Amino acid sequence: MRNLKITLEYDGAGYYGWQVQTRAHNTIQATLEKTLRSILKEKIDLIGSGRTDSGVHALSQVANFKTSSSIPVRRLGLALNALLPHDIVVTSVKQVAHDFHAIRSARSKVYRYFILNRSYSSALLAGRAYFYKLPLDIKLMRKAAAALVGRHDFKAFSASATKAKTTVRTIKKINIKRIPYNPLGLSVKRRERPLIVIDIESEGFLYNMVRNIVGTLIDIGRKRIPAHDIKRILHSKDRGLAGPTAPAQGLFLIKINY
Amino acid sequence: MRNLKITLEYDGAGYYGWQVQTRAHNTIQATLEKTLRSILKEKIDLIGSGRTDSGVHALSQVANFKTSSSIPVRRLGLALNALLPHDIVVTSVKQVAHDFHAIRSARSKVYRYFILNRSYSSALLAGRAYFYKLPLDIKLMRKAAAALVGRHDFKAFSASATKAKTTVRTIKKINIKRIPYNPLGLSVKRRERPLIVIDIESEGFLYNMVRNIVGTLIDIGRKRIPAHDIKRILHSKDRGLAGPTAPAQGLFLIKINY
Numbered sequence: 001m002r003n004l005k006i007t008l009e010y011d012g013a014g015y016y017g018w019q020v021q022t023r024a025h026n027t028i029q030a031t032l033e034k035t036l037r038s039i040l041k042e043k044i045d046l047i048g049s050g051r052t053d054s055g056v057h058a059l060s061q062v063a064n065f066k067t068s069s070s071i072p073v074r075r076l077g078l079a080l081n082a083l084l085p086h087d088i089v090v091t092s093v094k095q096v097a098h099d100f101h102a103i104r105s106a107r108s109k110v111y112r113y114f115i116l117n118r119s120y121s122s123a124l125l126a127g128r129a130y131f132y133k134l135p136l137d138i139k140l141m142r143k144a145a146a147a148l149v150g151r152h153d154f155k156a157f158s159a160s161a162t163k164a165k166t167t168v169r170t171i172k173k174i175n176i177k178r179i180p181y182n183p184l185g186l187s188v189k190r191r192e193r194p195l196i197v198i199d200i201e202s203e204g205f206l207y208n209m210v211r212n213i214v215g216t217l218i219d220i221g222r223k224r225i226p227a228h229d230i231k232r233i234l235h236s237k238d239r240g241l242a243g244p245t246a247p248a249q250g251l252f253l254i255k256i257n258y
Numbered sequence: 259m260r261n262l263k264i265t266l267e268y269d270g271a272g273y274y275g276w277q278v279q280t281r282a283h284n285t286i287q288a289t290l291e292k293t294l295r296s297i298l299k300e301k302i303d304l305i306g307s308g309r310t311d312s313g314v315h316a317l318s319q320v321a322n323f324k325t326s327s328s329i330p331v332r333r334l335g336l337a338l339n340a341l342l343p344h345d346i347v348v349t350s351v352k353q354v355a356h357d358f359h360a361i362r363s364a365r366s367k368v369y370r371y372f373i374l375n376r377s378y379s380s381a382l383l384a385g386r387a388y389f390y391k392l393p394l395d396i397k398l399m400r401k402a403a404a405a406l407v408g409r410h411d412f413k414a415f416s417a418s419a420t421k422a423k424t425t426v427r428t429i430k431k432i433n434i435k436r437i438p439y440n441p442l443g444l445s446v447k448r449r450e451r452p453l454i455v456i457d458i459e460s461e462g463f464l465y466n467m468v469r470n471i472v473g474t475l476i477d478i479g480r481k482r483i484p485a486h487d488i489k490r491i492l493h494s495k496d497r498g499l500a501g502p503t504a505p506a507q508g509l510f511l512i513k514i515n516y
Contacts, residue, residue, distance in 0.1 A: 086381070086384040088381055090378065114442060120347055121339065124315065124386075126269065127344075128382075184372060184383065184387070184442075195442075
């Protein structure tokens with residue numbers, strides 16, 4: 001049995017996330033497993049690095065599976081891309097060590113969140129960024145974000161119905177910057193910087209954790225919550241004190257570090 | 259009567275282009291006219307700078323119309339964006355001189371064409387770039403493109419059923435470059451440059467002219483047609499000698515110069 005590692009990019013708009021409990025819905029995982037099964041003629045158990053939610057995108061999701069097939073990895077990649085729908089693309093297939101595990105071997109994951117912060121939205125970023133009209137002060141957002149870096153109990157930022165054994169996680173980095181509006185390298189008005197990009201790297205994430213942190217940072221950026229309150233929210237372990245869950249559409253899984 | 263100039267961005271994937279003869283279909287123009295009518299309570303005749311085809315996108319399309327309404331331009335912009343579908347966004351509304359005409363006042367137009375030139379496609383650029391696997395030599399494409407700049411009869415690059423009075427046009431500039439794969443500023447593997455960007459600025463375009471030029475440049479880049487043949491094709495005025503029409507999805511109207 002070989003252990004194969006697949007890296008993939010997807011537009012999450014058309015899917016009910018990576019995986020749903022029942023597998024009844026149209027998910028990325030189910031689509032990929034079905035396609036692998038049709039190529040390899042065997043049942044495939046795909047292990048994804050993390051469960052992206054409905055509508056969340058991935059630039060670089062990683063999954064692995066064991067197979068008794070001897071198909072060359074290059075040919076498998078070509079066959080997958082020929083059969084998968086156009087919104088899921090395999091960017092690499094590699095044979096890896098037998099003990100490689102997409103979740104357990106991951107050292108950290110990086111998510112990126114896009115906020116389009118200007119008075120009018122964007123047709124070309126529809127479904128790819130959260131359009132937010134009110135002015136956001138990213139200095140305040142950065143100040144608050146700094147308090148979240150490190151090992152903390154993130155219960156206040158987890159989904160209220162979390163089933164995780166522990167809500168302690170270690171955030172390694174949060175970077176917040178403004179960049180020009182630049183869909184596809186179509187650079188226009190480069191002096192304006194309406195896109196806010198929030199990168200969060202963590203050893204692991206709780207369900208909805210990125211979106212709850214972003215929703216809280218937005219409330220801080222618009223001065224609805226003072227920046228120094230973030231510590232109080234974190235220590236309270238009370239989901240009710242944090243900001244709303246930011247919409248899925250602005251969220252991209254961009255990197256898994258192994 | 260005021261003369262108002264509207265600048266707009268759209269994702270053309272869901273529309274039968276800017277305008278179709280019968281107006282029976284779902285077009286950008288019809289959608290915008292209907293929305294303007296519902297806000298201004300009067301019939302609107304919208305003049306668009308050019309008719310983008312089905313599936314062609316615009317970063318900056320321009321249209322103008324006369325209105326007896328006294329609605330402030332800022333409020334009209336907000337009302338339009340509140341009512342338009344999410345794949346059409348008004349980026350500016352301005353009152354202009356009475357003789358401003360979106361077509362006749364235009365000095366030049368700039369179209370940009372994206373080719374994703376690598377072995378695997380992209381989920382995030384689906385419908386936004388033409389995925390082309392075979393290696394393309396952009397030096398040959400540039401050499402050929404240089405021969406098209408200037409005032410020429412572009413009959414060989416027009417739609418075969420063109421009704422234009424004259425097929426003479428003046429191309430001011432063609433720029434061809436490779437850029438990194440960078441959807442939404444998600445810069446990855448910046449050393450690789452799989453996206454070919456072709457900018458064409460002209461005083462005017464014939465129907466399908468950009469897509470026919472791009473299709474021919476692709477045939478030259480893949481060495482199916484020698485670069486020096488472009489002059490022979492141009493002078494032949496024979497559509498049959500040029501390359502195929504490149505797909506609409508990679509094409510963006512990016513600028514109208516007035």
